[in-house]
Amino acid sequence: MNKAVLLLIPLLLSGCAQDVSPNSYSVGSVGEVNRTIAGIVISARAVNIKGTTALGGSTGALAGAAAGSALGGGVRSNIIGAVGGAVVGGIAGTVVENSATKQMGMEYVIQTTNGNMMTIVQGISPAFTVGTKVLVLYGSPSRVIQDPRV
Numbered sequence: 637m638n639k640a641v642l643l644l645i646p647l648l649l650s651g652c653a654q655d656v657s658p659n660s661y662s663v664g665s666v667g668e669v670n671r672t673i674a675g676i677v678i679s680a681r682a683v684n685i686k687g688t689t690a691l692g693g694s695t696g697a698l699a700g701a702a703a704g705s706a707l708g709g710g711v712r713s714n715i716i717g718a719v720g721g722a723v724v725g726g727i728a729g730t731v732v733e734n735s736a737t738k739q740m741g742m743e744y745v746i747q748t749t750n751g752n753m754m755t756i757v758q759g760i761s762p763a764f765t766v767g768t769k770v771l772v773l774y775g776s777p778s779r780v781i782q783d784p785r786v
Contacts, residue, residue: 658758658779670775674783675754677768679745683757744780746772756780 743757744764754772758779764770769783 658762658781665775668775670773672774673748673750673772675746675748675770675772677744677764677766677770677780678747678753679743680764680766681743682760683741683743685739685741685757744770746770746780748772 740760741757742760742763743755745753745755747753756772756778758777762782764780764782769786770780771783773779773781
């Protein structure tokens with residue numbers, strides 16, 4: 637049973653990766669009015685988006701404590717096993733979550749039509765090349781899309 641729980645942790649955490657696609661909106665964004673500015677991509681490069689480490693450590697610690705407490709022969713051994721299991725499980729859970737949720741993204745430097753420059757990071761698709769005319773949609777999160785007027 638405890639081994640099954642430990643094996644399921646990476647599976648559960650793989651669903652925790654944040655969606656960084658400019659094509660996805662949260663329910664709270666529907667109906668929101670956002671400002672949009674036209675610009676041109678002057679720099680585009682691939683970047684690593686680090687994974688999250690919030691849930692994995694907690695989940696790993698709980699699973700490790702449960703597994704560790706079953707190892708001992710008495711109350712004292714069970715407590716020591718639970719503490720040790722929580723520490724090891726927390727570290728392992730953090731590492732697994734970070735690995736499962738990291739992803740690639742694109743960093744764009746955009747010069748707006750009024751001469752200002754801004755930088756935005758989003759998912760790798762769609763990818764824009766230097767010289768592409770784009771629209772920057774302000775919001776949470778902000779996003780870059782191809783200018784449909786071109």
